Amino acid sequence: MAEKLECHGTPPLLRIDGLCAGYGDSAILHDITLQVAPGEVLGIVGASGSGKSTLLKAIMGIRETGLIRRAGTIRFDGRDLAACTAEDYRRLRGAEMGIVFQHANTSLNPTRRIRTQFSEALRAHGTFTDAEITERAAELLHRMGFTDADHILDAYPFALSGGMAQRAAIALALALRPRLLLADEPTSALDAALQRQMLQILRTLRDEDDTAMLLVTHNIGVLRHIADRAAVIKDGRIIEQGATAELLIHPQCTDTQNLLFSIPRIGDPSPSSSHTQVIPQKGTPCARPPLLRFENVSMHFDEDAARTQAIDAMTFSLYERERLGLVGASGSGKTTAAKLLTGLLTPTEGRILLAGKNVVGASGRVRKELCRRIQMVFQDAHGSFNPRRSIGAAIGETICNLCPSDTQSVDRRVAALLKEVELPASYAARYPHEISGGECQRAAIARAMAVSPDILICDEATSALDTCVQEKIITLLRRLQKEHGMSLLFISHDLPLVSSITDRILILRHGRIIEQGRTADILRAPHESDTRELLHAVL
Template identity: 35%
Template sequence: MAAQDRLTANTFTRAERTAPVPLRPLPLLRVDGLSVSYGPHEVVTNVGFELGRGESLALIGESGSGKSTIARAVLRLLPSGGRATGRVAFDGQEVLDISERGFRPLRGRAIGFVPQDPANSLNPVRTIGAQAQEAAALLDEPDTAIRKQLILETFAEVGLDNPQRVYDSYPHQLSGGMLQRVLIGLAILPRPALLVADEPTSALDVTIQKRILDLLTRLQHDFKISLLLITHDLAIAAERANALVVLKDGVVQEAGRTASVFSSPASAYARKLRADVPALNPDRYAALRDAGFQTLKTGDAATPKIEVSAVTKTFTVDGKTLTAASDLSFTVPAGTTHALVGESGSGKTTAIRLLLGLEQPDAGTISVAGEPITGRSPQALRSAWRHLQLVYQNPFTSLDPTWTVEQLVREPLDRFKVGTRKERDERVREALADVRLGEHLLSRKPGALSGGQRQRVAIARSLVLEPEVIVLDEPTSALDVSVQADIVEVLLSLQANLGLTYVFVSHDLALVRQLAHTVSVMHRGRIVEHGAVTAIFDNPQQPYTKSLLASIPSGVSGAMHAQQPQLKLAVAAE
């Protein structure tokens, strides 16, 4: 080596040694060794993560994983009896050790919160404006007129196209998507540095879900807000967050940048979460669906199990005639699953009420297993209902909380006087075994069951009469993706073994692709596209169908896009 080369090399070495080390930016939120206990029971153990300014981080995991408990600890909103230890620093200030009075100026002003269920978060007997004025009190603006103007401006910022009407409305007069926008607007009104969003889209249609998530991404960019997103859906988390923290039973299973965790999850639990996301695994249950596909291919549908022909239904509301279903026609071959998809208000619920005979159409005919449903009284439909059962969306509200599992599953047998007492007891146990529940649950009540167990009980109740057709009304929308995957596997196994025919109502198109054989896409009471699921999903012809499919979270490829500056969105009211 030449002398001058050695000199240069030594010079650079000395420069590197003496150069000041760049200071790492102070994170907006830092959590170290956070543990949360209720009495002797620890529900969160030694959790740590950092959230930078203007960045987003998602806490993901199933129900009971500790996601919401961590958020409540950060917000100092733990229920009575909850105790948090460790360190939580917001903008350099420790928040666990300060008094409630000392923390109160931060909550709402510097740390905003968007809860999961807007229907339960807003007072139903007060106008949106009255409740918004309470949030506006955090602005330290004494003039009510100025506060109202700021509220209206914020409502416009979150995509509510008629802020004054929203301001004057009661919660029941707005859609779920609009109510969620209201909550987001109230949370960002004081321009917080951190926004905590707890499952902000779990109860929304897929297109509205996308709009809400796009809105959060845009607000994060426009106002340099840090976002702590809580979700059970790995695809949503990967699409919207810079970093992920995967939790199970209150313990961190994996953490890191989104691209790394999503593309190559290191923990078995994260891999399972990824496998349970319908959008990422459309053919997961292909083998179980084969029996239904064979029915379609071999033409065994010559005599459909369900026939809906030219059905129309109108309602009169406040003197105006509204068409809820217009000229609906579809058939469902025996042993297959037909999906009805569309946004809220598309007519799905009206269609299944007509199918079940709970409403009578103005025109058209419906038959199930060759038996007409239309034009018959409830008494005359009793025989049809034995072979036509319904599984509701929310088992917690559809199951009597005072009854045991045994009573709930047995009741249909008692009502139809099926068999002897001993035969009914045996049939109840068979139905529970069909949905993979043990006999030890027979004496439990719904409140002592998990969400997935409650839904299995609801399915067992529908199975106990050995029906030919089961209508499934959003049966997994309230469940975590892992529990949802278990329920889907149960349903398809039952169909393959018993030859059941399903009508599956859902707004989740990714789940429909996994479960259904044929699909009708509904929009404003009409079927705009109909056919085999693979044909519709691979080559949609209608703009509305294309918009539904475009709303399915796609995972980490979307996350890279979500981190780029977003244009302001002009979104019409849902």
């Protein structure tokens, strides 16, 4: 793409020269120099906390977080964005520059239906009839893989799965056909099949509309499939950039090499634990009772006289010290199953047995004991913390609520937990927004481990992290599971990642388990077409 610029004399649509920016007294970006031509896709890759998201916020002029530009220029179509007023930015955002955030809950208003949000976005920049808005929204949602656009348009964001909400957010960002799309990990919440579909949509957008893109991702497969050029960022500095194929085949910097080497691959061994795990064979009765059992559990949601079946007659068991994977496409019911396990939702049918006792509808002491024995690490680590409370206060609150006998030594316990997840004790005084995604996820694991749970549920706990941090979190989870002897339910759409940590997996489709067995056996010789499609779609 660099050659294209030189040969045809095409000026860059976006040009950044010597950008320095940060929050308060903290410098985050240092001397950033980049350019993006019309129709070009520039990928930005780097470890967690390297400044990728801050770069996008600086371009879009998002100053609400306290971001300050200290030096350098950002030009869009030859215009210096430093001279833009708030009203200028309002006209640019959406119409000329679109942005997709990593987490859909950052992009979508939880109090408004998707239809209303399309209407607001389009009418802020022009005169559109209701029919035109519905037609444009439905067209985009169909391109995003939704078969029932009306259902999505009438839904609130919280009624959608993470992957469904992210696709709706991408559609919303494209509503006005912006000339530049800034995308911050736009596919991290999507399974491999949907990732491929989204990348094809973005390629079509680039080819047909000459849309330029600045794509932040930790997924090297995504980078390989769509980016013309790539830049590697570390500690707020660009350390390497060039044509994507050349950079991935012949990386010059050690940090780039480490990112490539840390990519999990199907077939990578899951280190066996020193204990004996009870993994039942099909058709063979297990010698020991399960720690947890779903028995014909169903869950449906009634919305506007329509019924959505999220879980359909699901039955499975989780044994002591077992590492079980729950895998499926976006919207297959993975997170709903986790919420049923933790008591955040009550099933419409069936039983959930913990150590042989039915915990459906538990309250009082039984409910409290359920919270102590089953803990969950969420996909959005920052969103799972109260932004007004320090990390130490959040962990301490969990201890005080569920283990009151330990309240005399809360500070010491918090420090020990942070050390166990390899964070400094000083992080107890920090707030969630003051630490990186990987650090926040470690803090979330520390909070979950504070009450020594019997079962730890990880719901897409590493999908938003770069491959190096993913590897560290997986290593941490393996060590904690082995040392504490807990059972692990690992929920993910990332099959290579699942294969690196689990002993057994369940494959979900439309709320039903369609295949289950030992991880190695399922991935080596899957019986169901859905499993084969998930494997084939791995980038």
